[in-house]
Amino acid sequence: GAGVSQSPSNKVTEKGKDVELRCDPISGHTALYWYRQSLGQGLEFLIYFQGNSAPDKSGLPSDRFSAERTGGSVSTLTIQRTQQEDSAVYLCASSLAGPTDTQYFGPGTRLTVL
């Protein structure tokens, strides 16, 4: 079956612009996660969705970051007024029911803020 997909695969934007990243999880997976990976660094947890609700937003770095998930499926991560330090690979993962299940990752969106 299809895995987790993300779009765009690459995004180059200018400082101060808003960007929207999309994640399409594996069909039937109720849990969805967003992570950020900066060059040479580990994954930084951003946010977790169970269905459409986000019980844990503690990882969002600032109020410029927001995420939503509608219909229990597709999720979008929005970064407003992008800064150069936002440049990273943004990875989405989904799991069947919750945090105890295996997380399957998408290929990521490589964001470059000039």
Place this chain on the structure above:
Amino acid sequence: RKEVEQDPGPFNVPEGATVAFNCTYSNSASQSFFWYRQDCRKEPKLLMSVYSSGNEDGRFTAQLNRASQYISLLIRDSKLSDSATYLCVVRPGGFKTIFGAGTRLFVKA
């Protein structure tokens, strides 16, 4: 202190060698532990879960030491294809998942 710490390496080993990675975690209440593998410019993929009793999958053996708060990964008979970054993953409970920064492994012919 970081929540999950790994030796960044790189580990450079010849084919056929045995190599071991350790990972320490700070939250003694952590409940679940995993090793993921990440190839260059690719997404992480689950290698194996780590159970209290230790577990083995072919050439790979994972162990958990709760008293000392570390997990380990042993790779026997290394192959060129094992070259990757190995990520230690800890779930302290709730929804959060903590990834280590990874240990890079290069296996050379």
